[in-house]
Amino acid sequence: MPIIVNLDVMMAKRKISLNELSEKVGITLSNLSILKNSKAKAIRFSTLEALCNVLDCQPGDLLEYSEGE
Amino acid sequence: MKYVGRKSISSFIFIVIKISFVITFIGLTAGILVFFFPSLHEQVPLKMSFDYPGLSIGFENTEDIFSYPVYTSIWISGIVLLLILYLLRKLFKNFRKGEVFSDPNVKTMRLTGLSVIILAVVNSITDLMRGWLVVEKLETLSESVDLHAVIRIDPATLFVGFLILIFAEIFKMAMQYKEENELTI
Numbered sequence: 001m002p003i004i005v006n007l008d009v010m011m012a013k014r015k016i017s018l019n020e021l022s023e024k025v026g027i028t029l030s031n032l033s034i035l036k037n038s039k040a041k042a043i044r045f046s047t048l049e050a051l052c053n054v055l056d057c058q059p060g061d062l063l064e065y066s067e068g069e
Numbered sequence: 070m071k072y073v074g075r076k077s078i079s080s081f082i083f084i085v086i087k088i089s090f091v092i093t094f095i096g097l098t099a100g101i102l103v104f105f106f107p108s109l110h111e112q113v114p115l116k117m118s119f120d121y122p123g124l125s126i127g128f129e130n131t132e133d134i135f136s137y138p139v140y141t142s143i144w145i146s147g148i149v150l151l152l153i154l155y156l157l158r159k160l161f162k163n164f165r166k167g168e169v170f171s172d173p174n175v176k177t178m179r180l181t182g183l184s185v186i187i188l189a190v191v192n193s194i195t196d197l198m199r200g201w202l203v204v205e206k207l208e209t210l211s212e213s214v215d216l217h218a219v220i221r222i223d224p225a226t227l228f229v230g231f232l233i234l235i236f237a238e239i240f241k242m243a244m245q246y247k248e249e250n251e252l253t254i
Contacts, residue, residue, distance in 0.1 A: 031254045041252040 004064045007036045010055045025050045079164035090154040097147045104140055119199050126203055139202055142195040149188045156181040170244040178237035185230035193222045
């Protein structure tokens with residue numbers, strides 16, 4: 001898929017673990033792993049909103065479009 | 070009423086298919102034994118009847134029913150029927166477990182649809198073989214009776230086969246929707 005999820009980059013920048021993020025955002029660890037590994041087919045606005053809120057970033061910081069992928 | 074899962078209609082159909090599979094398997098095995106060991110059908114009086122709408126023609130203790138074309142075609146029909154029962158058994162076993170929209174089920178349904186279409190074709194050949202046998206036996210009765218063996222594919226069986234193939238594609242689409250739904254975070 002040409003949409004890349006840069007969740008791991010943002011998590012490293014904010015020095016937050018997957019467990020902690022899972023608890024703060026309120027989504028399961030397995031769903032967060034699916035998102036982190038770019039295996040998700042879609043993301044809800046509510047999830048994106050929660051992630052941006054916890055990681056203090058913009059949706060563009062988490063999602064990237066790559067033509068070649 | 071429960072349709073899928075334990076103690077459901079699927080569970081009941083699974084048991085019916087399982088019994089039908091065993092009966093068909095025993096019947097086919099017995100048929101093979103009788104064919105390859107002629108001493109068996111010499112001891113047991115055998116009768117083969119051909120049913121047509123409003124008519125049943127029976128042949129008793131005749132060697133003709135053991136002729137290769139008639140017997141082989143009936144035997145091939147039996148094998149295809151056994152395959153269909155096996156595939157349905159597999160499908161309803163998954164339904165009983167609660168697995169409905171999955172890749173193995175789509176593949177099984179596709180194979181079942183194709184097998185039903187093959188069965189329609191094989192059955193038409195079997196009917197033709199039986200027709201030849203009936204014509205051969207009865208054409209000497211009277212000159213005024215005009216008998217012909219004709220090949221005709223059963224449209225109902227063919228229709229069911231294509232219907233199963235369409236349902237397999239619908240199952241595939243449903244499976245994709247389910248996957249997309251599961252992978253929406």
